[in-house]
Amino acid sequence: MTATPDIVRLDLGPRSYDILVGDGVLAEAGPRIAALTRGKAPIVVTDENVAPLHLPTLERALSAAGIAPSPAIVLPAGEKTKDFAHFTDLMDGILGRGIERSTMLLALGGGVIGDITGFAAASALRGIDFIQVPTTLLSQVDSSVGGKTGINSRHGKNLIGAFHQPKLVIADTATLDTLPRREVLAGYAEVAKYGLIRLPDFFSWLEENGARVVDGDSAARRHAVTVSCRAKADIVGVDERESGDRALLNLGHTFGHALEAATGFGQTLLHGEAVAIGMVLAFDLSVRLGLCPAEDAARARAHLKAVGLPVRIADVAGVAWDVDWLVRAMAKDKKVQDGRITFVLVRGLGQAFTLRDVDAAAVREVLAESLAG
Numbered sequence: 135m136t137a138t139p140d141i142v143r144l145d146l147g148p149r150s151y152d153i154l155v156g157d158g159v160l161a162e163a164g165p166r167i168a169a170l171t172r173g174k175a176p177i178v179v180t181d182e183n184v185a186p187l188h189l190p191t192l193e194r195a196l197s198a199a200g201i202a203p204s205p206a207i208v209l210p211a212g213e214k215t216k217d218f219a220h221f222t223d224l225m226d227g228i229l230g231r232g233i234e235r236s237t238m239l240l241a242l243g244g245g246v247i248g249d250i251t252g253f254a255a256a257s258a259l260r261g262i263d264f265i266q267v268p269t270t271l272l273s274q275v276d277s278s279v280g281g282k283t284g285i286n287s288r289h290g291k292n293l294i295g296a297f298h299q300p301k302l303v304i305a306d307t308a309t310l311d312t313l314p315r316r317e318v319l320a321g322y323a324e325v326a327k328y329g330l331i332r333l334p335d336f337f338s339w340l341e342e343n344g345a346r347v348v349d350g351d352s353a354a355r356r357h358a359v360t361v362s363c364r365a366k367a368d369i370v371g372v373d374e375r376e377s378g379d380r381a382l383l384n385l386g387h388t389f390g391h392a393l394e395a396a397t398g399f400g401q402t403l404l405h406g407e408a409v410a411i412g413m414v415l416a417f418d419l420s421v422r423l424g425l426c427p428a429e430d431a432a433r434a435r436a437h438l439k440a441v442g443l444p445v446r447i448a449d450v451a452g453v454a455w456d457v458d459w460l461v462r463a464m465a466k467d468k469k470v471q472d473g474r475i476t477f478v479l480v481r482g483l484g485q486a487f488t489l490r491d492v493d494a495a496a497v498r499e500v501l502a503e504s505l506a507g
């Protein structure tokens with residue numbers, strides 16, 4: 135028996151959609167999916183870890199609603215799947231089924247599956263519909279919402295992609311029961327991000343209740359997912375294509391994406407872990423530039439560390455870090471304009487803003503300090 139889901143609406147005119155949040159919402163989502171599904175059999179895209187755990191629930195929900203999907207496309211798990219080679223395989227798999235413009239894709243999995251499937255939906259026949267069924271904390275609070283889709287390239291993170299909004303997001307928080315703790319923590323970094331960029335009260339709540347969220351307490355987890363989705367929907371609803379406030383959702387990412395690139399997009403450093411270190415670096419840089427009280431940076435760092443996230447580059451072992459390399463990688467960020475990096479900085483907890491002309495020496499100093507530990 136499922137409690138009534140929380141429903142967060144992302145208002146984008148004709149591209150508006152609902153985000154359903156709650157334990158068990160997937161099993162009961164069949165009618166909502168059926169209402170959006172036209173034409174040929176929908177195609178579920180998932181990964182090797184998620185398929186045995188949660189595909190049967192989705193398939194039962196579809197079948198109870200009278201939908202017979204074609205056999206699921208199952209990709210390898212992990213960040214390395216978000217590349218051109220797997221995108222080619224995925225497109226071949228989708229097109230090989232003789233799709234039509236009315237064919238729906240369903241992305242069942244974490245952010246990797248959501249991002250690559252969303253990009254496939256944006257590309258196939260110049261755009262078909264898709265539904266996000268996120269099964270990681272990170273994808274429930276962030277990647278399934280807002281329509282950023284894409285893949286990595288050897289030049290950097292998410293450099294190939296499209297804005298393409300899903301028709302529905304089904305965030306079944308009970309699927310998180312099977313998620314490894316390291317992945318829960320990685321997702322928690324993006325939860326904390328909302329507190330750090332514009333919800334100081336939520337950050338205080340997380341300081342009190344973060345351990346409950348990470349430990350899988352049902353009520354705390356649902357609250358964290360719903361607040362996060364609402365925060366993201368509010369921002370994307372006014373700035374779908376990141377010409378303004380949406381850039382705040384990139385707190386920690388200019389640093390974080392460079393760290394991910396340096397580790398080769400693998401298991402050494404997960405996206406959320408890179409974001410945790412990157413957010414601490416953004417606070418440190420803000421303090422160094424005289425923009426943020428040191429106590430606020432200390433609180434951000436202490437909380438992320440207390441839940442179990444890495445907070446310094448030195449926390450990531452086995453990598454030959456190089457400040458020059460990292461600075462060059464940061465220069466490939468999508469927020470670079472006229473050759474200058476746009477940084478997301480903070481005036482305090484919950485007070486993020488963007489700044490273009492940041493002293494390059496200060497950036498190198500915080501990187502070197504984080505590397506030294």
Ligand SMILES: NC(=O)c1ccc[n+]([C@@H]2O[C@H](COP(=O)([O-])OP(=O)(O)OC[C@H]3O[C@@H](n4cnc5c(N)ncnc54)[C@H](O)[C@@H]3O)[C@@H](O)[C@H]2O)c1
Nearest residue numbers: 183211212244245246269270272276277282309312313405
């Ligand atoms: N589009 C966006 O707005 C956006 C936002 C944030 C992050 N991202 C992207 O999301 C990606 C990271 O997503 P992620 O952290 O979900 O990683 P992921 O998709 O690699 O999933 C993490 C791991 O958990 C496994 N898994 C997924 N659900 C599970 C479950 N319920 N039980 C057990 N195992 C499960 C997966 O197989 C994988 O091994 C990155 O590529 C990042 O760039 C995109």
Ligand SMILES: O=C(O)C(=O)C[C@@H](O)[C@H](O)[C@H](O)COP(=O)(O)O
Nearest residue numbers: 276280282291292380383384387468
């Ligand atoms: O949705 C957004 O906007 C975000 O920035 C969310 C980020 O957490 C996410 O990692 C996103 O993919 C990063 O975007 P990018 O444009 O810097 O690749």
Ligand SMILES: [Zn+2]
Nearest residue numbers: 324387405409
């Ligand atoms: Zn992110």
